[in-house]
Amino acid sequence: MSGFDTFDKGGRVPIPRFGHGSRVPGWDLEVDLDKDPAVIPDPETTPVPDELRRDIEDAMSKYPDRHSASLPALHAAQQLHGWLSPEAIDQVAAVMRVTPAYLTSVATFYDMLETEPELVGHHDVYVCTNISCSLLGADQLYEAMIAAAAEHPDVHVRAFECLGACDIAPMASVDGEYLGPLVDEDAAQIVEDLHAGRAVLESKQLRFRKSVDPQVVAQREREGY
Amino acid sequence: MLLLFDGIDEPGLSTLPVYERRGGYQQLRKALAMTPEDVLADIGDSQLRGRGGAGFRMAQKAGFLPHGEMEKYLVCNADESEPGAFKDRELIQKNPHALIEGIVIASWAAGIDRAFIYIRGEYAYQADILEAAIAEAYEAGYIGERILGSEHSVSLVLHRGAGAYICGEETGLLDSLEGKRGNPRLKPPFPAIEGLYDGPTLINNVETLYTVPYIIGMGGKEYAKLGTDTSTGTKIASISGDIQRPGNYEIEFGIPAREIIYGLGGGPPEGRDIKFWFPGGSSSPVLTKDDLDVPYDYDSLAKAGSMLGTASIIVVDDSHSVLEVMHKLVKFYAHESCGKCVPCREGTNWTLKMVQRIESGEATPMDLDIMANVQTHIIGNCLCVLGDAMAMPVGSMVEKFRQELEAEIEAARARAAAGSAEDVIPIGVADEHAGPVPVH
Numbered sequence: 001m002s003g004f005d006t007f008d009k010g011g012r013v014p015i016p017r018f019g020h021g022s023r024v025p026g027w028d029l030e031v032d033l034d035k036d037p038a039v040i041p042d043p044e045t046t047p048v049p050d051e052l053r054r055d056i057e058d059a060m061s062k063y064p065d066r067h068s069a070s071l072p073a074l075h076a077a078q079q080l081h082g083w084l085s086p087e088a089i090d091q092v093a094a095v096m097r098v099t100p101a102y103l104t105s106v107a108t109f110y111d112m113l114e115t116e117p118e119l120v121g122h123h124d125v126y127v128c129t130n131i132s133c134s135l136l137g138a139d140q141l142y143e144a145m146i147a148a149a150a151e152h153p154d155v156h157v158r159a160f161e162c163l164g165a166c167d168i169a170p171m172a173s174v175d176g177e178y179l180g181p182l183v184d185e186d187a188a189q190i191v192e193d194l195h196a197g198r199a200v201l202e203s204k205q206l207r208f209r210k211s212v213d214p215q216v217v218a219q220r221e222r223e224g225y
Numbered sequence: 226m227l228l229l230f231d232g233i234d235e236p237g238l239s240t241l242p243v244y245e246r247r248g249g250y251q252q253l254r255k256a257l258a259m260t261p262e263d264v265l266a267d268i269g270d271s272q273l274r275g276r277g278g279a280g281f282r283m284a285q286k287a288g289f290l291p292h293g294e295m296e297k298y299l300v301c302n303a304d305e306s307e308p309g310a311f312k313d314r315e316l317i318q319k320n321p322h323a324l325i326e327g328i329v330i331a332s333w334a335a336g337i338d339r340a341f342i343y344i345r346g347e348y349a350y351q352a353d354i355l356e357a358a359i360a361e362a363y364e365a366g367y368i369g370e371r372i373l374g375s376e377h378s379v380s381l382v383l384h385r386g387a388g389a390y391i392c393g394e395e396t397g398l399l400d401s402l403e404g405k406r407g408n409p410r411l412k413p414p415f416p417a418i419e420g421l422y423d424g425p426t427l428i429n430n431v432e433t434l435y436t437v438p439y440i441i442g443m444g445g446k447e448y449a450k451l452g453t454d455t456s457t458g459t460k461i462a463s464i465s466g467d468i469q470r471p472g473n474y475e476i477e478f479g480i481p482a483r484e485i486i487y488g489l490g491g492g493p494p495e496g497r498d499i500k501f502w503f504p505g506g507s508s509s510p511v512l513t514k515d516d517l518d519v520p521y522d523y524d525s526l527a528k529a530g531s532m533l534g535t536a537s538i539i540v541v542d543d544s545h546s547v548l549e550v551m552h553k554l555v556k557f558y559a560h561e562s563c564g565k566c567v568p569c570r571e572g573t574n575w576t577l578k579m580v581q582r583i584e585s586g587e588a589t590p591m592d593l594d595i596m597a598n599v600q601t602h603i604i605g606n607c608l609c610v611l612g613d614a615m616a617m618p619v620g621s622m623v624e625k626f627r628q629e630l631e632a633e634i635e636a637a638r639a640r641a642a643a644g645s646a647e648d649v650i651p652i653g654v655a656d657e658h659a660g661p662v663p664v665h
Contacts, residue, residue, distance in 0.1 A: 062382050064296070064339075065422055067404035071387050075346075109406040109563075111388030112346045126347070130308045131507050131553050132465040132539055161390055161557060162308035162507075163347050166465030166539070167472045176349030207350060211234050211315070212472035214489070215227045220234050 037101040046094040052080050056095045066096060070106050074113055082120035084113055111161065122154045123194050126173040129159040132166035141170045141182055148187035155191055168206055178206035226451060228439050228459045229432070230475040233319045239354050241361040244322040250367055252438035256330045257375040264334040268437065270445030272457045277302055277393075277430030278505070278534045280523045283437075287335040287427055289417035296424040297337045299379075300402065300416075301328055303344040303355075303431045304386055304393040307506035308557065309537035312461040313431035315473050317344070317351045320435075321358035325381065327434035329368060330441060332379045335427050339380055343398050346387040356383050390561035394609045395428045396420075397563065408565045409609035432461060452478030456522035460536050464490040467497065467542035476521065483517040486540060497542040501625070505534020507554055508614030510621035530621070547626040548633050551619060552580050558615035569612030572603040576619060583634055586641025590631045597623045 017023055055076040059069035073092045074084060081088040084107045086100070093100045107113045127133075127142040142159050149155040163178070165171045171180030174190055179201050186201060193200040202208075211217070237243040244250070256264050269284035290297060301324070305313040317324060328340050344352045359381055362368045370378045384402055391397040392407040399421050401407035420426025436458065440448045449457045456478035462485055465471045469491030476485060482504065486492060493499055501511040504521070510531040512519070519529045526533045541550055559573040579596045582588040600616035600623075607613070623630065 065403065068384070068402060070404035071346075071401070072385065075385070075387065106404065106406055109389060110346075110386070113387050129553075130557055131503075131550060132309055132471075134553050135466050135539075135541060135545060135550075160347075161388070161561065162306060162310075164305050164311045164314050164345070166309055166311055166463065166537075169465060169471065173347060176347075178350070207318070211230065212470050213230055213474045215475065216230050216234055219227065219232065223232075223235065225234065225236055 038099050040097055040099055041090045041094040043094045046090055048091045048095055049080065052076055052091060053095050056092060060096065067098065069096060070098070070103060071110070074103065074107055078114060080120075082114075082122055083118040084115050085117070118156060119154050122156050123175050124173075125149065125155060125157045125175075125190065126160035126163060127157065128161070128163045128165070128169070128171055128173075130162035132162070133169040133171060136169045136181070137184075138170040141172070141184055141187070144184035144187040145172065145190070148191045152191060152195070155194060165206055167212075168204075168209065171206075174200045179204045180206065226459050226477050227475060228451075229316070229323075229435060229461060230473075233315070238320050239318070239322070239358060241322065241358070241365060244320070248442075249322055250326055250365075252441040253326050253329055253367060254373060256333060256441050257373055257377055261334050261336055264330065264441070267445040268331075268334060268440060271440040271448040272445075272455075273433065273436060273440060273448070274456065274523060275430055276432035276436070276460065276535070278307070278508075278532075280533060283331075283429060283433055286417060286429075287331070289415070290335055290337075290425045290427060291418070292336070296339065296422065297335070298421040298424055298426040299328060299332045299335065299337045299340040300395075300398065300421060300426055300428045301340070301342040301431060301434055302393065302395065302398060302428055303342050303348070304398060305348075305431070305535075306345055306390045306393050307508060307535050307537060308554075309465055309503060309506045309539040310463055310535040311465075312463050312473050312535070312537070314348060314351055316431060316435055316461070317348070317355055321355045322362065323438055324355075324431055324435045325358060325362050325368065327437035328381060329372065329377075329379055330437050331427070331429065331434055333377045337427060338378050341382050341384055341402060341421070343384050343386060343392070343402055345392070346385050349385075352383060352385055359383060389563075390557075391563045391609070391611060394611065397609065398428070399426065406563070408563050409611075411608055453520070453522050453524075455524050456533075462489075462521070463535075463537040464540070465537070466502075466540040467493045467499075467545070468540045469494060478522040479520045479525075481518050482512075482521045482538070485521060486517065486538060490538075490540070493540060493542040497544060500541050500543045500545065501547070501622075502541065503537070503539040503618065504531050506537040507539060507557070507618065508610075509534045510617045511625065513625060546633065547622050547629050548580070548583060551622050552577075552584070554618060555580050555615060558611065562611055566607035566609075566612065568603045568606040572599055572612055573615050575599055576615065583630070584637055586637035586639075588634050588637070590634055592634070593623050593627060593630055 056073040059072035060066040077088040077092050078084055089100045089103050093103055107115055127145050129138045145157045149157045163173050165178050168180030170182055232247050265284055273283045274280045303313055332340050368381050386392050389407050392401045394409050396410035397407040416426040416428050451458045459475050459477050461473050462476050463473050474489045499514045501513050503509050504526050512531050516529055519525050523533045555577045559577045562569050562573045564570045600620040603612040603616040
């Protein structure tokens, strides 16, 4: 998160604060107080890219209640805009016929929806730092990943909750591709592969991992695959 | 016993032709030839218990749904996000059609014509595979109107989440599926009476529904012979942490935990010893190496003071301190608390601060009593069990490792007195998206 300092109070655990001592994020953002938050954006004055409109309408048609489409719709908007900017939220709101405030409340709840500026087409690297991974050195891996991506603003590295791949701990998800078990040296390779536009660290992709259950191993040998 | 994992590594199993060649969708044909009541009775005979954590009998839950003409829903919970759990991921990725077959059979048994799968957003690859499989199944007529010429019609929609642990909780999941923030609801009414879109809703874990075709295949009574009297059948156990061969293993209920951890997982790394282990994901109270001979099933683990949960064993060896694991655990739950209920929202954050106090050398042994006491005020006082999921393991760590924690407190105090406390202040690495932690 950008722009907060810590004020050390004589040896106590420092309290993270934003500028001017505020503990509330967004305290310094400009707000139009005259604007009614409960207004659905006018479709006439809110241009929505055709592709995005189609994605959102497709999603809405799948559910008995159109509100259910909020997650897929926000996902689609994030893909297009890089993050959920106020404009992106307005576009989704205009198509879904809901208020931007409602969508913002949803967007801020979920970790995968970005409400801070990100580049269009940026790469998401989620490093799992939960128990199983951290037992095997995930915190160090995260530091290495941060260092490897330091010069690359299009690579967004985040520490993440358990990603459900403790069998390949310590692991990371790179644009949705699960990789592991990783060593610190893999960090640089991941960044390099991303920029070269090739499959990332193919030898460590989870999708190729075979079962370790001895019964399955025996069956594999028996059936010859 | 190879049941759920039968042929799991066969190339192409996630596609319809290979699945059908292995006998896929035969159980659906068999079930559709039976009456819904008979299918439900068969599942009842199997005594299948929910594999998502609570261990409630599936047939009983399905039986709670009101009868008659109304919109009823089936929701498959594929939001596997319990730290240590990764079984559903492998099942979906390698054999998605078995899950679909299970959903169609279960919806027939419970008289449901609309089904949803809620999969966590991080499982992008698995969701793509599942989506392709659903399209194949629609194409082949296994989902849709009048399936295989029978009376049964069901639609199936895959819904992707967006990263929130709380959405694995059934009512939080329903709110999320309705397009809201994933806040849990007050129960009762339970989802079986009033769930998705206020309609009666049957919610089951991936592995539970995945097991259904196998039960229909061998017959409920036959299935019930596997495992123990009260924990029937087989279970996919996930083993991770300080272990030589981490992974998913299919086990029969009732085998000793030692056999899973040492026999299958290979035990902790050479030269290391087990300090403690979570038997059912990070939400379960920890057990020590003295408990390794406990039979691995729902009731034996409950008797041992813990729980089977999602059957995700996390092993911690003696190279790690209890405090370090506790810090990770507490920080996770503090971050994931949705904030709806005060005991959980405040309790998880207070516990995190208490752990930080210990690490910065400000705590006294009395703090451990306060910490243990705070946990007892969280348990049972919230809409869902997220707070309990932190309170139970933390309580068990304080109880079982009090001496070690007291020694940590003393050591940290000594370090602080020597003026080096700043060096050990654990402002965690995972806080980048959590924002500042308010201190009152």
